[in-house]
Amino acid sequence: MSALKYEKSGNVVTLTIDRPESRNSLGEEGDGEAFAQACAQINADRELRCAILTGAGPAFSAGGNVKAMRERAGAFAGAGVHIRERYRNGIHRIVRSVWGIEVPLIAAVNGAAIGLGNDVACLADMRIAADNAIFGATFLKIGLVPGDGGAWILPRVIGAARAAELFFTADTIDAATAQSWGLVSRIVPAATLMDEARALAARICRQPPDVLRMTKKLMREGMGVSFDTIMEMSASYQALAHTTDDHKEAVAAFFEKREPQYKGR
Numbered sequence: 001m002s003a004l005k006y007e008k009s010g011n012v013v014t015l016t017i018d019r020p021e022s023r024n025s026l027g028e029e030g031d032g033e034a035f036a037q038a039c040a041q042i043n044a045d046r047e048l049r050c051a052i053l054t055g056a057g058p059a060f061s062a063g064g065n066v067k068a069m070r071e072r073a074g075a076f077a078g079a080g081v082h083i084r085e086r087y088r089n090g091i092h093r094i095v096r097s098v099w100g101i102e103v104p105l106i107a108a109v110n111g112a113a114i115g116l117g118n119d120v121a122c123l124a125d126m127r128i129a130a131d132n133a134i135f136g137a138t139f140l141k142i143g144l145v146p147g148d149g150g151a152w153i154l155p156r157v158i159g160a161a162r163a164a165e166l167f168f169t170a171d172t173i174d175a176a177t178a179q180s181w182g183l184v185s186r187i188v189p190a191a192t193l194m195d196e197a198r199a200l201a202a203r204i205c206r207q208p209p210d211v212l213r214m215t216k217k218l219m220r221e222g223m224g225v226s227f228d229t230i231m232e233m234s235a236s237y238q239a240l241a242h243t244t245d246d247h248k249e250a251v252a253a254f255f256e257k258r259e260p261q262y263k264g265r
Contacts, residue, residue, distance in 0.1 A: 002034045005056075006041065011049040011205040012198065013042055020057030025065040026116050027075050032093030039097040046264055049209045050201040051101055053124060054108040054194065055117075060133065063115025064091070066142060087147060091116065095149045098123040099220075102213045104204050108197040109133045110190065114172070119150040122157050125216065127183065128197055129175040130190035135183060136172035137163070156223060158183050208246035209264040 003026065005016040015038055017024040042051055055061055068074045075086040098105070098120055107113075107124035114136045121127055121135070137154060139146045146154075146167060155163040158181045166173070175187045188196045204212070214237045222230050241247055245265040253260035 003028065003031050004034045004038055006038050008045075008048070011047055011209075012052065012201045013045075013048055013050075014052045014054065016054055016056050017061050018056045020055075020059070022065060022067075023059035023062035023112065024055040024057065024117065025063065026061055026094060026120070027064045027091045028068075029074060029090070032090040032097075035094045035097040039101050043100070043102045046209065048103050049205040049207070049212055050104050050106065052106045052108055052194075052197045052201055053098070053120070054197070055110050057111075059111040059117075060107075060109045060113040061117025061120060062112055063117045063119075063138075069142070091148055095119060095123065099149075102216065103209075104212065104216055106197050106200055108193050109135075109184065110193055112136075112172075114138055116148045119146070119148045119153060122150070122153045122183075125219075126185055126200070128193065128200065129178060129184040129187050130193045131175055131187050132190050133175045133178070133184075133187075134172045135166075135175075135178050136170070137166040138170040138172065140167065141170035206259075208244070208250065208260075208262040210244060211241050211246065214241065 003017055003019045003024070005018045007014045007016070017026065019025055042048055065074070069076045075090055076083060094116075104126070105124040107121040107127045109121055109127055109129045111130065111132060112134050113121045114134075115138055118135050118137055137146060137150055139150075145151075151167075154166065157163075162181050165171070173181070175184065178184045179187055186196070218230065218233060218237060221233060246260075246262045249260050249262060
């Protein structure tokens with residue numbers, strides 16, 4: 001059964017990790033394909049301007065299924081070479097797909113985000129936490145390395161020293177600490193989490209959609225390429241933006257003191 005629900009409302013899509021009986025564990029057979037299809041659908045839908053990722057029930061995602069690890073079942077069965085291929089084609093496919101979402105992504109962290117769950121939350125552009133959320137990169141606690149890409153993304157979100165502290169101690173942190181470390185941008189009551197996420201998405205959706213996607217692309221590329229490369233990309237993207245109907249509409253609305261009406265052209 002797919003672990004992902006896809007719900008579109010206007011210009012926003014909500015993805016819900018939907019395996020509450022196992023605290024939204026990830027990595028089972030078919031999860032990689034489910035995420036790949038959903039993320040490809042988002043990128044192909046030019047009506048969409050924002051996405052929200054959350055979890056069903058009391059957890060965002062507790063990460064990999066430790067029971068399956070104990071039983072050496074599913075993704076964790078067989079020889080090491082076979083497990084490696086399941087990571088590449090399953091768990092890593094989840095991570096690569098979420099990373100590749102072209103519209104702004106909000107993680108509405110409704111509870112525990114642990115291990116792979118923490119990594120997936122960190123792939124979002126923005127994170128809003130319920131006041132009862134906890135975060136952890138607890139791989140060493142179960143004798144594993146951060147095998148889901150967290151060694152690359154977490155230091156970029158909270159800095160190398162704090163990422164090292166989370167990895168090497170296997171501690172978890174509460175929402176207040178996560179906010180002070182820059183892991184989340186705000187904390188809200190659990191009962192209003194999705195309302196707050198939708199309100200943020202609505203503000204994002206007021207922006208011109210093509211330029212919104214280009215801005216996200218520049219930010220993502222800026223994490224790994226040189227200053228000169230970003231300057232060249234910025235000049236090219238800006239030239240494209242200047243030729244859009246949405247830019248003309250934005251300028252007209254500025255002078256006419258009205259709200260712009262963007263059409264993605």
